[in-house]
Amino acid sequence: MNNQSFPHNFLWGAALSNVQAEGAIQEDGKGLSVYDTLIAHQEIKNSTQSNSDVASDHYHHYKEDIDLMAEMGFKAYRFSVIWSRIHPHGDDEEPNEKGLAYYEAMIDYLLSKNIQPVVSLVHFDMPDYLFKTYNGFYSREVVDLYAKHVAVVANRFKHKVKYWITYNEINTFPHLTRLITGSIQPENISTQAYHAVLTHHTQLAHAKALLAIKAINPQAQVSGMINYGVIYPYSSQAKDVYAAYVMNEFSNLLSFDVMVFGNYPKYYQSYLKNLGISVDIHNEDMEIIKLASSKLDFLSLSYYQTAITKGNDLEDGLEEIDDILNIKNMRHKNPHLDTNEWGWHIDPKGLRLTLNTLYRRYNKPIFIVENGIGIDEELNQDLTIEDDARISYYQGHIKNIKDAISQDGVEVMGYLAWAPIDFLSSHKEMRKRYGFVYINRKDDGTGDLKRYRKKSFYWYKKVIATNGEDLSN
Numbered sequence: 001m002n003n004q005s006f007p008h009n010f011l012w013g014a015a016l017s018n019v020q021a022e023g024a025i026q027e028d029g030k031g032l033s034v035y036d037t038l039i040a041h042q043e044i045k046n047s048t049q050s051n052s053d054v055a056s057d058h059y060h061h062y063k064e065d066i067d068l069m070a071e072m073g074f075k076a077y078r079f080s081v082i083w084s085r086i087h088p089h090g091d092d093e094e095p096n097e098k099g100l101a102y103y104e105a106m107i108d109y110l111l112s113k114n115i116q117p118v119v120s121l122v123h124f125d126m127p128d129y130l131f132k133t134y135n136g137f138y139s140r141e142v143v144d145l146y147a148k149h150v151a152v153v154a155n156r157f158k159h160k161v162k163y164w165i166t167y168n169e170i171n172t173f174p175h176l177t178r179l180i181t182g183s184i185q186p187e188n189i190s191t192q193a194y195h196a197v198l199t200h201h202t203q204l205a206h207a208k209a210l211l212a213i214k215a216i217n218p219q220a221q222v223s224g225m226i227n228y229g230v231i232y233p234y235s236s237q238a239k240d241v242y243a244a245y246v247m248n249e250f251s252n253l254l255s256f257d258v259m260v261f262g263n264y265p266k267y268y269q270s271y272l273k274n275l276g277i278s279v280d281i282h283n284e285d286m287e288i289i290k291l292a293s294s295k296l297d298f299l300s301l302s303y304y305q306t307a308i309t310k311g312n313d314l315e316d317g318l319e320e321i322d323d324i325l326n327i328k329n330m331r332h333k334n335p336h337l338d339t340n341e342w343g344w345h346i347d348p349k350g351l352r353l354t355l356n357t358l359y360r361r362y363n364k365p366i367f368i369v370e371n372g373i374g375i376d377e378e379l380n381q382d383l384t385i386e387d388d389a390r391i392s393y394y395q396g397h398i399k400n401i402k403d404a405i406s407q408d409g410v411e412v413m414g415y416l417a418w419a420p421i422d423f424l425s426s427h428k429e430m431r432k433r434y435g436f437v438y439i440n441r442k443d444d445g446t447g448d449l450k451r452y453r454k455k456s457f458y459w460y461k462k463v464i465a466t467n468g469e470d471l472s473n
């Protein structure tokens with residue numbers, strides 16, 4: 001039997017978030033982003049953190065880095081246009097031309113190498129000024145400032161960029177809220193009410209961004225993006241299975257439910273109603289969200305790990321749901337899976353399950369735009385890195401994508417590994433390395449920023465050259 005595996009036009013490549021790689025945080029008119037200023041915030045607890053002023057110095061090395069991507073045979077590269085490089089304060093009347101010119105040069109360089117740019121908007125990069133002055137996406141004004149920013153970016157790159165991602169991991173704000181929404185919880189409201197406001201404002205931001213891009217270029221391909229982490233039941237007891245089901249709906253699927261169906265699902269409406277929470281939804285908001293849903297082209301996701309959760313014996317329905325949604329219940333080790341050095345479960349099969357869940361529920365093409373493993377690595381004496389653990393991680397995940405396509409009929413457009421080069425993690429750790437290319441820069445700020453190809457570099461090059469047929473190490 002002839003099983004179709006990766007389509008001939010499959011978009012192989014990798015992805016990066018520019019606040020985590022560029023450095024040059026105050027160069028050429030750039031304003032500070034929430035990522036740049038997060039270092040003193042309580043959300044960042046790690047003592048080995050370094051800061052973003054240099055990072056991988058991708059700002060000055062982008063051509064060298066893109067050359068390395070071209071050498072691996074990339075068909076696509078996802079990067080983020082840093083909001084505060086274009087609108088340094090966020091509410092500026094005019095954009096920063098130097099910022100636009102920088103990304104335009106990067107896009108031109110990618111196109112000259114036959115690499116399709118995939119542009120992300122909002123990836124930990126809200127102007128810090130908007131956070132301090134408006135409390136970020138907690139404020140409706142910021143939704144409109146964002147839509148204006150997106151229109152400027154989309155207009156500038158309309159003839160050059162086909163693929164757009166409106167908002168990185170829109171569903172993950174309950175974890176790193178300031179980073180993801182540029183806001184903090186006001187004192188006078190409950191966490192649930194705060195999250196309800198953020199849910200609506202970020203959905204509206206996605207919808208307005210999508211419509212802005214489509215109005216400028218109807219041919220553009222636009223997606224929403226989530227992080228998907230399958231949640232398994234702690235045991236086969238019905239209460240655990242139910243808890244996992246509810247958690248999957250709320251934390252993994254709610255965002256796409258709204259983006260694809262253009263409405264808030266009944267399970268979510270009912271939850272808010274029972275809590276007595278009503279969000280200020282303007283008349284036109286749901287029309288905007290509905291219209292955007294009719295124009296959504298594909299779904300994109302990051303996939304790193306899975307989790308398990310426990311149910312409870314609470315009699316009160318509302319308490320029961322609220323307890324299920326408390327992430328403390330997910331902090332259990334899965335005895336069937338290995339973890340990386342940061343305790344993240346490694347679960348390639350979970351990716352096949354994810355792809356099936358999304359495709360069967362939404363029937364839209366899927367683009368995997370982040371998947372990879374953080375490893376604490378050091379250069380060998382002979383300047384090599386034998387990252388077999390990374391190769392093994394990718395082998396498992398790519399094999400499961402192949403199975404999802406060939407066995408289950410899922411439509412997958414492409415696969416972008418995380419990441420082409422080393423950079424700072426979301427917690428600003430340089431030692432948590434994800435790249436196919438090692439960057440000589442340490443958490444203490446030492447290192448000459450030279451680039452070194454890891455073993456996985458050559459392995460991924462072969463994978464792309466064989467269109468995913470040869471995964472051997």
Ligand code: BG6
Nearest residue numbers: 017168169302374425426427432
């Ligand atoms: C995703 C983010 O959540 O996970 C990336 O989109 C991030 O920006 C990646 O780097 C890996 O997480 P971490 O914490 O290891 O950097």
